[in-house]
Amino acid sequence: MAAPTETSLDQLCVDTIRTLSMDAVQAANSGHPGMPMAMAPAAYVLFAKVMQHDPQDPDWPDRDRFVLSAGHGSMLLYSVLHLSGYSVSLDDLKAFRQWGSLTPGHPERDRTHVTPGVEVTTGPLGQGFANGVGMAMAERFLRERFGEEVMSHFTYAICSDGDLMEGIASEAASLAGHLGLGRLVYLYDDNDISLDGPTSLSFGTEDVTKRFEAYGWHVLEVHDANDLTALEAAIEAGRRETDRPTLIRVKSIIGYPSPSKQGTSKAHGSPLGEDEVRATKEALGWDPDAHFLVPDGVYDAFSQADRGAEAHAAWKRRFEEWKGSAGDLAQEWELAWEGGSYGGRPLPGLREALGKGKVDWGKEKLATRAAGQKVMAAFSPFVPTMVGGAADLSESTKTEFPGGDDERYTKAKAGRNVFWGVREHGMGGAVNGLAAHGGIVRPYGSTFLQFADYMRGSIRLGSLTGLRTAWVFTHDSVALGEDGPTHQPVEHLAALRAIPGLVVLRPADAEETAAAWRVVLEDLQGPACFALSRQDLPILAEADHDGVAKGAYVLRPADGEEQAAIVGTGAEVHTALAAADLLAGEGIAVRVVSMPSWELFAQQDDAYQDEVLPPALPKVSVEAGISMGWERWVDRSVAIDRFGASAPGTEVLERLGITPEATAAAVKELLGA
Structure with missing residues (x-):
């Protein structure tokens, strides 16, 4: 032929x-x-x-x-x-x-x-x-x-x-x-x-x-x-x-x-x-x-x-020449590519910068979205190739790195802060692309938790792929208030927890927020999402960074012979603490467990899980979302199995039963007290 x-x-x-x-x-x-x-x-x-x-x-x-x-x-x-x-x-x-x-x-x-x-x-x-x-x-x-x-x-x-x-x-x-x-x-x-x-x-x-x-x-x-x-x-x-x-x-x-x-x-x-x-x-x-x-x-x-092969070999020669004179940039390159889409290693100095008591919160009460802003500023120097932003909500979600105009990603200059516009789904797909490319450490996108629905397809594919992305969702419950049920997430935590491979983190205060970010940046090999509060929350002296890394921990042991456990996430940890105080006044001793992440807790061995949530101990959860899924961990749930309402956030929570009194009543009912 x-x-x-x-x-x-x-x-x-x-x-x-x-x-x-x-x-x-x-x-x-x-x-x-x-x-x-x-x-x-x-x-x-x-x-x-x-x-x-x-x-x-x-x-x-x-x-x-x-x-x-x-x-x-x-x-x-x-x-x-x-x-x-x-x-x-x-x-x-x-x-x-x-x-x-x-x-x-x-x-x-x-x-x-x-x-x-x-x-x-x-x-x-x-x-x-x-x-x-x-x-x-x-x-x-x-x-x-x-x-x-x-x-x-x-x-x-x-x-x-x-x-x-x-x-x-x-x-x-x-x-x-x-x-x-x-x-x-x-x-x-x-x-x-x-x-x-x-x-x-x-x-x-x-x-x-x-x-x-x-x-x-x-x-x-x-x-x-x-x-x-x-x-x-x-x-x-x-x-x-x-x-x-x-x-x-x-x-x-x-x-x-x-x-x-x-x-x-x-x-x-x-x-x-x-x-x-x-x-x-x-x-x-x-x-x-x-x-x-x-x-x-x-x-x-x-x-x-x-x-x-010749193009690749030519690049290697250029890279070696560049590396020899690039100084700190060469080290940054290595860290960026090792910490990119697949893999990672501890980021030098990060653990110390985000350790308990290391971030100056400036006040005794702070919304976890505002704490997140301070945490991002603290870890910014350690992840110089982290890129992301919010879907036209940066003032609300507080997810900009310091630097102002110099750090904006524009047509003229590619900075770190991306203004995605009102494009949640496009943002989700593009953030996945940033991660898949490599060299961009933990790219992130941010919006209200309610609008996670608009980008669910992208979150799911990022999880299927195992991309190391971060989704920062704020205004995480009906506590956002007057905007009403169209903007109040209730089923969203359950829906996100249903995605295989996605780690959901709902920190209870500023310190747990710092710990959660450290876990995301250094420990996780797949995607993670934050659910952060709009309302201010007291900073907890008992907050345990190591406990956050394990997904759940005993925040406050029972004072006396314990009869039950109350498990909370996010803002409702404070509801759980107040409920425990009410019960203590009636002679009922309960432990309070903070559970910022179901997924991380599920990864722990049986011994640790049983230590935090003893099988024989009656357990009640409190979370401002639907009760679906909580039966895995507790015997009774204080939850919101309906849509929210337009009113001040504190009133919405009270009318829908996310209160210390309702939580204490659920414990007593479970105990037959």
Whole structure:
């Protein structure tokens, strides 16, 4: 057989992506073949001709990032990863969508399941779009801080009509344009088809070009997805536009070149069928009976042995030269990357700075949101590459680092304080992207606890991925008062606690807030969220930092022969203490337990759990939220199993029964007293 010409070899590579994708979906009898077949040329150009990446070291810091936001097209990514030389074998492709495989139905990256070359977990549409914005924000922040010698790469993504329909993508696109994020190049698979049928059913009148130009994006068009020259030229034009993000509209035909299903929704979400796979291979001039075939020359065409490895080696040389003269910045770099998305180590000086009594609270009563502001100022020097902010609520959530205008992340300068705007879901996806990029220590987002619902999809994916993010939620109960039930969280703590892998922390006072932040920054390998009070709370002399790290501890032992335990979280720890005083006046001795984190307490051994909450001891919880879940720890709950009301916070709490008197009554009822 004659050696293929460059043009025919390019086509052979593209068609190999298509046939591998078809075969894997058919073997699994499950999946989405249409997008991988249509966008195979774009993936080929990116991975084989444009991107700087090294399959032998998928995590080198200055690699180009690629996000498949249209995660249902996962076989597109798995095929190019395999062909490019990543540790994704043909056997892995054959195990598509099977238990424990490296090729799950949608791209996944977590602490136990890492497919080499997969940067983020995608699937729910729009999430990857927002992740990429966060990655571009991370690259720009680190480039400005450390220099172009060691940080200067691009973020690419393939997104779909479905991605652009999702509100999270609109939020993230608006922010990216506002910040002028160059080095961000998205290829939009513009195929006019969604799962229900033609996009004209729901997306037919929107002018995507004008929409993104209005966001401040640079918009280009490729009229035929099979035109490799036009694709490469458009991507290069996007790379040259460094002051705006770029969207490339790629006109494609879903399922191309399937003879009977291309251009229809039948190619979207189910296998083509054995007969159609054969017919498609015949249309390509392939042997219809050959499965998972990689023709001669294809691996070499994809090989990064020269271009990728050389780019990586050149970066290493630059890095060593930079490191030799960078001084403290070099140490900061090492700490930033070790404390990034996966892993971490104690931050020098942090434990001492946040130790009990080390932060000057300035008063005897302080809302935990205000305490959080003081804690952030105290740990700010130890995490100089921590980036985040609030969703247009920084004055209320008090989550800015000191520094004023110099620390703002703007179009002109990438500072640490991000003004996310009223974009909770976009903020959530972008914060996940900041974490997934690496080098950004514990990126965070902040809003009222009530609005965690608006970003739940992002919180969940961050947990699934195991990203080391921090969510700072304030105004954590009906005690916020007059804004009423629309702004008063009641079911939110339970909903967040239901997410596997997410640690929820509801500190009782300023000292517990400092301890909680120390745990988040140094101990946790996954995401965490804070629930902080709007109202002032007394600072507890008994607060125990080590107890916070264990999730629960005996804050105040019973005075005398104990008869029960009252367990509280957050502000209601003070309710529990007052209830204990009432009961003591009636001769009933109870211990008071502060339980800032169910999840951390659940990680402790049985002996410690039994020491804090003895199995035989009657137990009552008090928390200004729904009672769901408390049955795991206690026998009776003082809770709010309804929506709140508009009135001063103290009155709302009293009318809804979150009082020392109601708590004491519950204890007596449990004891039969």
